Amino acid sequence: MNAMPIKIKIKDIAEKAGVSAGTVDRVLHNRGNVSKETKKKVLEILEQIHYTPNLSASALASKKTFVFYSVIPNCEPGGYWKMVEVGLRRAEQELSDFKVLLKINYFDQYDSASFIRAMDETLKNAPDGILFPPFQKQITLDYTRQMEELGIPYVFIDSKIEGARPLAYYGQDSFQSGYLGAKLLFTQKPDLHKIAVFSFFHSGEMHSNQVSLRMEGFQSYVGKFKKDCELVRVPLDAYEWDQNERIMENLFSENPDVEGAVLFSSRSYVIADFLEKHHHHVTLIGYDLLEKNVACLRKNTIAYLIAQRPEEQAYRGIKAFSDSLIFKKQIQPINFAPIDILTQENIDFYLKF
Amino acid sequence: MNAMPIKIKIKDIAEKAGVSAGTVDRVLHNRGNVSKETKKKVLEILEQIHYTPNLSASALASKKTFVFYSVIPNCEPGGYWKMVEVGLRRAEQELSDFKVLLKINYFDQYDSASFIRAMDETLKNAPDGILFPPFQKQITLDYTRQMEELGIPYVFIDSKIEGARPLAYYGQDSFQSGYLGAKLLFTQKPDLHKIAVFSFFHSGEMHSNQVSLRMEGFQSYVGKFKKDCELVRVPLDAYEWDQNERIMENLFSENPDVEGAVLFSSRSYVIADFLEKHHHHVTLIGYDLLEKNVACLRKNTIAYLIAQRPEEQAYRGIKAFSDSLIFKKQIQPINFAPIDILTQENIDFYLKF
DNA sequence: CTGTTAGCGCTTTCAT
DNA sequence: ATGAAAGCGCTAACAG
Numbered sequence A, B: 001m002n003a004m005p006i007k008i009k010i011k012d013i014a015e016k017a018g019v020s021a022g023t024v025d026r027v028l029h030n031r032g033n034v035s036k037e038t039k040k041k042v043l044e045i046l047e048q049i050h051y052t053p054n055l056s057a058s059a060l061a062s063k064k065t066f067v068f069y070s071v072i073p074n075c076e077p078g079g080y081w082k083m084v085e086v087g088l089r090r091a092e093q094e095l096s097d098f099k100v101l102l103k104i105n106y107f108d109q110y111d112s113a114s115f116i117r118a119m120d121e122t123l124k125n126a127p128d129g130i131l132f133p134p135f136q137k138q139i140t141l142d143y144t145r146q147m148e149e150l151g152i153p154y155v156f157i158d159s160k161i162e163g164a165r166p167l168a169y170y171g172q173d174s175f176q177s178g179y180l181g182a183k184l185l186f187t188q189k190p191d192l193h194k195i196a197v198f199s200f201f202h203s204g205e206m207h208s209n210q211v212s213l214r215m216e217g218f219q220s221y222v223g224k225f226k227k228d229c230e231l232v233r234v235p236l237d238a239y240e241w242d243q244n245e246r247i248m249e250n251l252f253s254e255n256p257d258v259e260g261a262v263l264f265s266s267r268s269y270v271i272a273d274f275l276e277k278h279h280h281h282v283t284l285i286g287y288d289l290l291e292k293n294v295a296c297l298r299k300n301t302i303a304y305l306i307a308q309r310p311e312e313q314a315y316r317g318i319k320a321f322s323d324s325l326i327f328k329k330q331i332q333p334i335n336f337a338p339i340d341i342l343t344q345e346n347i348d349f350y351l352k353f
Numbered sequence C: 001c002t003g004t005t006a007g008c009g010c011t012t013t014c015a016t
Numbered sequence D: 001a002t003g004a005a006a007g008c009g010c011t012a013a014c015a016g
Helices: A010-017 A021-027 A036-048 A053-063 A080-098 A112-124 A137-152 A172-189 A209-225 A243-255 A268-278 A291-299 A310-325 A348-351 B008-017 B019-027 B036-048 B055-061 B078-092 B112-124 B137-150 B172-186 B210-225 B243-256 B267-280 B291-299 B309-325 B345-351
Strands: A066-073 A100-107 A129-132 A154-158 A168-171 A192-203 A230-237 A261-265 A283-287 A305-306 A332-334 A338-341 B066-073 B100-107 B130-134 B154-158 B168-171 B194-202 B230-237 B260-263 B283-287 B304-307 B334-336 B340-342
Touching: A010 A021, A021 A036, A021 B345, A053 A080, A066 A080, A066 A112, A066 A310, A080 A100, A080 A243, A080 A310, A080 B055, A100 A112, A112 A129, A112 A137, A112 B345, A154 A310, A168 A310, A172 A209, A172 A261, A172 A283, A172 A305, A172 B172, A192 A209, A209 A230, A209 A261, A230 A243, A243 A268, A261 A268, A261 B154, A268 A283, A268 A291, A291 A305, A291 A348, A332 B137, A332 B345, A338 A348, A338 B340, A348 B334, B019 B036, B066 B078, B066 B112, B066 B309, B078 B100, B078 B309, B100 B112, B112 B130, B112 B137, B112 B243, B130 B309, B154 B309, B168 B309, B172 B260, B172 B283, B194 B210, B194 B291, B210 B230, B230 B243, B243 B267, B260 B267, B267 B283, B267 B291, B283 B291, B291 B304, B291 B345, B340 B345
Parallel strands: A066 A100, A066 A129, A129 A154, A154 A168, A168 A332, A192 A230, A192 A261, A261 A283, A283 A305, B066 B100, B066 B130, B130 B154, B154 B168, B168 B334, B194 B230, B194 B260, B260 B283, B283 B304
Antiparallel strands: A305 A338, B304 B340
16 A cells, blocks of 8 residues: 555666667667667657666666765864865765765865865876865866866866856855845944954965955945945964964054954954954954854854855765766756854854754 | 775675675664574674675665655645645655655644644554654644554654654754844844734644744843843734734834834744835844745845744654664754844845755 | 575676 | 676575
8 A cells, every 4th residue: 555656667668669678778878889760769768758767776786986086175173174074075975885986185275386286186086076166266277178178077166266167066155245244244233434354365375266255245235335334454464473463453553443343264263362352342253164263153252153054065066976977967057055144042053953 | 096995795794704694684684583693793793894784785675665754734835834845855755766655644733633633644554754743732742652652753843842752853942043033133223122022823723832932032032131122912813814904003003112023933924014014114033934034035024034944854854764764873863953044135045055 | 593595676798 | 789697785585
């Protein structure tokens, strides 16, 4: 009585077409060695009935193994890229019975030479797919061109660049996340008329598309609804901390009326810790769920964190390869991650689910 | 060079133990008919090596089919339970190669007799698992006791009740979502001193645990941080719309200083549409992503929507059964869904991902 | 109690 | 160009 609806199998198709299972398989996978007529006959039957292959059987019988590579920045524990790595590994785990292997090559995100090394190393292995964040536009475009020639599909995560043809993109709409950051800040403090906009620089730093787009979004909101509000840019050096402390002190003594602050890259806890000591009346908006950022959110030294599910992006990125290559599914090319709003009150549930 | 790491299989274990594959299979699945000694020997080897069964092969060979049932309220298009259904179907789809079947029995959430009918009907089929929202505590407890006697595992979604032993629970922490609702409302309007708290009643309506817990959370926030703020309860009838309009008019003429409003059940759009016409200065907080609520959010007649990923809850609920029964995984019993904050600015990305 | 055996549905090799 | 047949790792029925 609880009978499974009978699933149609290759053998059924073969019988209807008056051919053998092998032949059906050949047309299903375009493996050639089939005459025009038989192919047409099989295709016709395939049109009529709705065949869905048994993935278990397919995986079990298949000899082909897939090797996907991911090229990402070194992941410090608790850092942004660690979360990406978690998502990658989860995808690998889930696909392990489909003979999928994932290898990760790391680079230093402040050193483009290391990015190049990692990409070269990756390409040498002729993988079945490469997932990476497109860091420097020109360098990336060199590689995407190579991959296209080699027929290696690639997926962008984190941000995307024009002029490439990735299989898919998974990342945030950075402009909109900046826009939302502004909205949240003004919701908390509608009369704000001076905001400190922090940013980290470093001599060799690779250009982050993400950060400048968020800035644009933020400015767009201010230009639209809060024209009178002034944005004070505060460039800090990623490594010279003593100097930064001085810069920030100067900022606040020269602008005692700054009551809002934002940083578009992920290490907001640095700003939060400073503000906590000296200027705790300043409302700070931060991005990304670093462990240290979360601690600040809990203490309320960061008012809102805007997050983008890096783990999920990475997971889906790898699944895009398997869906496309193994399961022959159509892939949605542009996939914007949700822009999550985290506060003291909802952070725990977000992290645990 | 890209060789798969060799996966250990049953045959390997059998050889090491000096028994046959069949015997290993028997101990792996506790199917009896194995002597104490051989069982011990096999178990020892299993301790030493890390065996992960090939799920594809297992699924392919297994004759057992699983039938899970879900008992949920009738789903109107665009309604809350429709989203639950989507999650259920997605899980079924994904498990289809594992011979998993999902059946859904519906009931009228305003009629407990229909709930009882649906549950009875479900139990008659002796399913391998039942997923449902525990509506009326006493009725539900009758059924959970029956299921426990029959050895049928069950999963709660949406809310949970004490005194039952579900395999797992997937739902929101309702108290905290009410608490967050208050916080968001006051963030927008810190000086609020009168808030309209709407609620829907109906004669035969089944008691919603969810709604009262949200109310408690909301009150808790107010009691903690905004003691002077008054909450005006506004009970509305789920079906008598003309009457409701009058009630609301009265409310606002008697309390012109109400500038904030909240409804803890899902049809906030009803309130929003009313406010839009006559009192658009009132800030409204709503719950759950009904299509109509989303339309209001886009128009800004709802300031914030608080959402709980019903689709994901349902999906994971079904997966809990398969993980436990088929893949022999340990199941986390309590799973609170994230409490998502949605605004005009981030709703699109949330819906699309 | 235990080993052997016959598939599950599909892929792939080997004849033809 | 095609069919037949072996086998992927596991389960389950069958002998003993």
